[in-house]
Amino acid sequence: MMNKLIVGRFVPKDSFVHRMDARAKVLLSIAYIFIIFEVTNWLGYLIMGLFTIAVTSLTKVSLKTYIQGIKPLIWLITFTVFIQMFFAPSGHVLWNYWIFKVTDIGLLNAVYVLVRFILIIMMSTVLTLTTSPLAIADALEYLMKPLLKIKFPVYEVSLMLSIALRFVPTLMDETERIMNAQRARGVDFANGGIIKRVKALVPILIPLFTNAMKRAIELGDAMEARGYQIDKPRSRYRILVWHRRDTMACLVFGLLLIILIIIKHFI
Amino acid sequence: MSNIIEVKNLTFKYPQSNRQALNDISFDVKQGAWVAIIGHNGSGKSTLAKLLNYLLIANEGTIKVADMLVNEVNMWQIREKIGMVFQNPENQFVGATVEDDVAFGMENRNIKREEMQVRVQQALMAVNMQTFAQHEPSSLSGGQKQRVAIAGVLAIEPQVLILDEATSMLDPQGRQEIIELVQKLKKERGDDLTVISITHDIDEAALADKIIIINDGQLIETGQPTEIFAHGDRLLNLGLDVPFAQQVKGALQKAGIKTPTHYLDEKGLLDWLWELNSNQ
Numbered sequence: 001m002m003n004k005l006i007v008g009r010f011v012p013k014d015s016f017v018h019r020m021d022a023r024a025k026v027l028l029s030i031a032y033i034f035i036i037f038e039v040t041n042w043l044g045y046l047i048m049g050l051f052t053i054a055v056t057s058l059t060k061v062s063l064k065t066y067i068q069g070i071k072p073l074i075w076l077i078t079f080t081v082f083i084q085m086f087f088a089p090s091g092h093v094l095w096n097y098w099i100f101k102v103t104d105i106g107l108l109n110a111v112y113v114l115v116r117f118i119l120i121i122m123m124s125t126v127l128t129l130t131t132s133p134l135a136i137a138d139a140l141e142y143l144m145k146p147l148l149k150i151k152f153p154v155y156e157v158s159l160m161l162s163i164a165l166r167f168v169p170t171l172m173d174e175t176e177r178i179m180n181a182q183r184a185r186g187v188d189f190a191n192g193g194i195i196k197r198v199k200a201l202v203p204i205l206i207p208l209f210t211n212a213m214k215r216a217i218e219l220g221d222a223m224e225a226r227g228y229q230i231d232k233p234r235s236r237y238r239i240l241v242w243h244r245r246d247t248m249a250c251l252v253f254g255l256l257l258i259i260l261i262i263i264k265h266f267i
Numbered sequence: 268m269s270n271i272i273e274v275k276n277l278t279f280k281y282p283q284s285n286r287q288a289l290n291d292i293s294f295d296v297k298q299g300a301w302v303a304i305i306g307h308n309g310s311g312k313s314t315l316a317k318l319l320n321y322l323l324i325a326n327e328g329t330i331k332v333a334d335m336l337v338n339e340v341n342m343w344q345i346r347e348k349i350g351m352v353f354q355n356p357e358n359q360f361v362g363a364t365v366e367d368d369v370a371f372g373m374e375n376r377n378i379k380r381e382e383m384q385v386r387v388q389q390a391l392m393a394v395n396m397q398t399f400a401q402h403e404p405s406s407l408s409g410g411q412k413q414r415v416a417i418a419g420v421l422a423i424e425p426q427v428l429i430l431d432e433a434t435s436m437l438d439p440q441g442r443q444e445i446i447e448l449v450q451k452l453k454k455e456r457g458d459d460l461t462v463i464s465i466t467h468d469i470d471e472a473a474l475a476d477k478i479i480i481i482n483d484g485q486l487i488e489t490g491q492p493t494e495i496f497a498h499g500d501r502l503l504n505l506g507l508d509v510p511f512a513q514q515v516k517g518a519l520q521k522a523g524i525k526t527p528t529h530y531l532d533e534k535g536l537l538d539w540l541w542e543l544n545s546n547q
């Protein structure tokens with residue numbers, strides 16, 4: 001179950017989007033969120049929708065996988081959409097009950113929020129499905145580099161992040177082992193009320209934490225023995241390479257933005 | 268040959284503990300030697316290994332590695348010369364993939380990327396893991412992880428390789444593979460590589476030129492494997508195993524049969540017994 005949540009997100013494939021530089025993908029995913037807030041009418045949303053679907057099909061990952069990405073957020077989406085719908089400040093009232101009133105503008109806003117939500121989720125799913133967590137960590141390191149000016153430990157944080165990612169499967173296995181050991185002692189994780197189930201977590205978390213500490217100490221020794229020094233310049237074995245296709249993708253996004261601005265102001 | 272390691276009157280106590288983990292230890296290691304350190308659990312072997320490259324700081328006594336005093340000033344130079352492989356394969360794997368992990372030590376030394384690519388390849392070839400370069404640690408067996416750890420050490424071309432129970436968490440086959448690998452490396456590099464293997468595995472210790480026995484923080488005995496194993500009862504008293512072949516040899520000697528003086532593993536003993544049988 002936990003595997004699906006964290007590690008199972010990345011789907012290795014050989015597609016245009018997979019081959020893109022992680023920096024480009026992270027940057028464009030952020031840009032996408034800004035761009036979508038430039039959209040104010042249905043034509044804009046139509047173009048954004050078509051664009052997003054085109055991008056997802058470029059990843060060679062099935063649309064079903066994307067829809068599964070939306071599922072866990074369904075309650076958040078519903079909640080936001082209803083807020084938009086019932087508490088619209090103005091517009092022609094269509095339906096009224098106690099403090100709730102639905103107006104035409106409110107309804108339209110709700111639909112827009114829904115579409116916006118789904119599109120943003122789909123685009124960020126494109127990032128996580130096509131980019132390994134490690135590549136995302138590398139990209140973040142690169143994008144955080146300006147923070148070096150204010151003495152933020154960019155390299156240390158990024159090494160920490162990549163080690164954390166590397167230990168996810170290890171700790172997952174360990175959790176599984178501890179749970180089995182506790183089950184063998186008669187602990188029941190599946191039944192009982194919420195309090196009972198939370199209590200059952202304690203005998204998992206404590207050994208997990210103490211073991212993680214032990215691991216951290218040993219790992220620290222191993223790293224130092226191999227010459228790791230904080231604050232020392234280190235060379236990089238793994239590097240990110242920016243290709244023509246990344247520049248092209250950026251240009252396409254720029255074009256998209258121009259079209260949307262034109263639509264917003266002239267239609 | 269000159270001494271690569273010189274330990275004099277070394278004493279160490281963990282701050283939290285009230286007994287000495289190591290008490291007045293002195294010994295030398297010749298360049299190019301293969302030394303095994305044996306002793307029961309908690310006798311201070313890992314503590315000794317960590318003192319050698321300044322992961323721990325001695326309370327008293329001195330350590331010299333390649334004629335350099337082990338201290339705050341020289342520690343990084345000394346860590347250049349000593350490669351260490353620890354017991355738990357999982358907890359020394361830093362990189363996200365095999366090749367990243369092998370490169371880690373070189374990254375720390377700020378070695379150019381082109382150079383690293385060549386050396387990662389070479390090191391992985393040396394441990395026969397070249398086809399696993401892109402693999403993540405979770406897809407490797409314990410023995411494979413230890414081979415990667417050795418590759419990471421080889422990539423920085425150390426003069427001393429310390430194996431702190433590097434095989435103790437492996438299955439018999441994985442253990443055998445690592446031992447054979449170290450033997451191969453030792454043969455290839457000759458006197459350029461000194462091996463210190465800390466072990467519980469008596470057959471592994473028997474491969475060394477010299478064995479050091481540590482008991483409760485004290486150095487009890489040093490000598491060649493044949494000398495050490497000849498005193499079977501003493502080893503047993505110290506809580507150590509005597510190799511099975513050695514026990515058989517001891518019993519044969521007691522029964523008045525002349526046995527070879529050099530160390531025999533089980534297969535060696537079997538061969539010798541066959542020979543004896545056909546000679547009679």
Ligand SMILES: Nc1ncnc2c1ncn2[C@@H]1O[C@H](COP(=O)(O)OP(=O)(O)OP(=O)(O)O)[C@@H](O)[C@H]1O
Binds near residue numbers: 307313
């Ligand atoms: N971090 C520590 N803090 C306090 N005491 C320690 C620490 N590490 C080890 N010791 C103690 O120091 C002594 C020597 O430990 P060490 O780990 O060197 O033994 P060892 O010979 O390597 O044993 P093993 O065969 O189990 O690996 C033991 O009594 C141990 O309990």
Ligand SMILES: [Mg+2]
Binds near residue numbers: 312313314431432
């Ligand atoms: Mg130990």
